[in-house]
Amino acid sequence: MIPQADPSRRIARHRDAVLAAITAVVDGHEYILGSHVGRFEQAFAGSLGAAHCVGVNSGTDAIALALRATGIGRGDEVLVPALTAAGTAAAVLQAGATPRFVDVEHSTRCLDPVAIEAAIGGRTAAIVAVHLHGHPIDMPRLLEIARHRSLVVIEDCAQAHGASLDGRTVGTFGNAAAFSFYPTKNLGCIGDGGAVVTSDPNIAKRVRALRNYGWQDGERLSATAGGNSRLDELQAAILLALLPHLDAGNGERRLLARRYRETLADSAVGLPACHPGSVYHQFAITVDRRDEIRRVLRESHGIGTGVHYDSPLHLQPAFAAFADEPLPVSEQLARDMISLPIQPEVAAQAVDTIAAALRSLVGPAERKAA
Numbered sequence: 001m002i003p004q005a006d007p008s009r010r011i012a013r014h015r016d017a018v019l020a021a022i023t024a025v026v027d028g029h030e031y032i033l034g035s036h037v038g039r040f041e042q043a044f045a046g047s048l049g050a051a052h053c054v055g056v057n058s059g060t061d062a063i064a065l066a067l068r069a070t071g072i073g074r075g076d077e078v079l080v081p082a083l084t085a086a087g088t089a090a091a092v093l094q095a096g097a098t099p100r101f102v103d104v105e106h107s108t109r110c111l112d113p114v115a116i117e118a119a120i121g122g123r124t125a126a127i128v129a130v131h132l133h134g135h136p137i138d139m140p141r142l143l144e145i146a147r148h149r150s151l152v153v154i155e156d157c158a159q160a161h162g163a164s165l166d167g168r169t170v171g172t173f174g175n176a177a178a179f180s181f182y183p184t185k186n187l188g189c190i191g192d193g194g195a196v197v198t199s200d201p202n203i204a205k206r207v208r209a210l211r212n213y214g215w216q217d218g219e220r221l222s223a224t225a226g227g228n229s230r231l232d233e234l235q236a237a238i239l240l241a242l243l244p245h246l247d248a249g250n251g252e253r254r255l256l257a258r259r260y261r262e263t264l265a266d267s268a269v270g271l272p273a274c275h276p277g278s279v280y281h282q283f284a285i286t287v288d289r290r291d292e293i294r295r296v297l298r299e300s301h302g303i304g305t306g307v308h309y310d311s312p313l314h315l316q317p318a319f320a321a322f323a324d325e326p327l328p329v330s331e332q333l334a335r336d337m338i339s340l341p342i343q344p345e346v347a348a349q350a351v352d353t354i355a356a357a358l359r360s361l362v363g364p365a366e367r368k369a370a
């Protein structure tokens with residue numbers, strides 16, 4: 001069976017470095033906010049070209065704390081794409097604000113700028129720009145829209161570690177950016193982890209306090225009501241060991257995506273937008289009869305696939321109260337998309353087999369009449 005993703009294979013690939021990192025923490029006698037967290041924060045910020053990184057416990061908390069640290073809270077409306085992980089919108093609620101769902105573009109699967117402009121209202125205070133599937137959203141265009149309306153922009157980079165636009169890394173465009181290190185991510189740990197990245201020292205300082213009971217400047221005094229959103233030493237040490245391999249892994253994903261494009265050309269498969277800065281956290285195609293094709297791939301060819309995501313957030317019970325209109329592109333993509341295996345440790349030897357099986361199921365592209 002070819003799984004859709006298997007983070008344990010990446011850990012196996014870097015096993016010696018990961019075990020050395022774990023041993024260093026065990027022998028270091030420092031388990032919370034010690035030297036590994038600080039070193040990882042510096043290394044990760046440096047790799048992105050950002051000034052500050054604050055390690056936290058998850059991508060969801062990273063978004064919530066970034067929103068709180070930029071002054072977003074009760075009474076504020078935050079625009080989020082309908083097609084994203086639940087954590088994106090859960091974080092808005094966690095910050096005390098209200099999510100407003102916006103449709104995405106069919107080709108990029110990221111926020112549609114025209115829909116954003118149409119959704120901005122009197123209470124809109126921020127946009128969470130999700131670089132879905134590792135595709136970098138057009139940040140200059142989005143920032144231009146935000147600047148006219150004085151909106152805060154938080155980048156959700158949970159699926160886009162190392163993605164770039166014209167040589168500039170995503171996560172360095174908005175007021176702040178949130179990363180997740182969930183095990184399947186392009187940079188993932190052995191548990192939960194996340195980070196807020198920003199070039200604004202005041203935002204970084206607030207997030208640092210908010211992740212640790214609201215304590216500031218080493219004083220055990222809660223200036224603000226923070227929680228416990230700390231990244232732990234063990235995860236930070238593992239991330240430090242894996243960070244040097246991120247670029248190579250992203251390069252392998254790009255080659256696999258190119259191979260899928262070549263082998264699926266002229267088939268009835270719909271391909272995702274092609275962008276040189278994408279890091280292909282997912283390679284999500286579209287097909288007719290999606291569920292049947294997934295079933296046959298699994299049962300007859302032993303190929304596991306995923307769907308990211310099969311229910312847009314505005315159609316999920318937890319967020320239904322914030323849904324005010326149909327969002328047809330997100331709804332269509334949720335019906336048609338299939339995430340093919342793209343993790344290098346899973347797909348490197350299997351990409352041609354997967355593409356051939358898919359081609360045999362969907363057939364050739366329909367020729368348009370001349």
Ligand SMILES: Cc1ncc(COP(=O)(O)O)c(C=O)c1O
Binds near residue numbers: 061130132180194
């Ligand atoms: C786009 C996006 N945003 C937010 C999150 C939430 O991250 P975490 O699971 O680390 O809380 C995820 C992870 O699933 C994600 O993919």
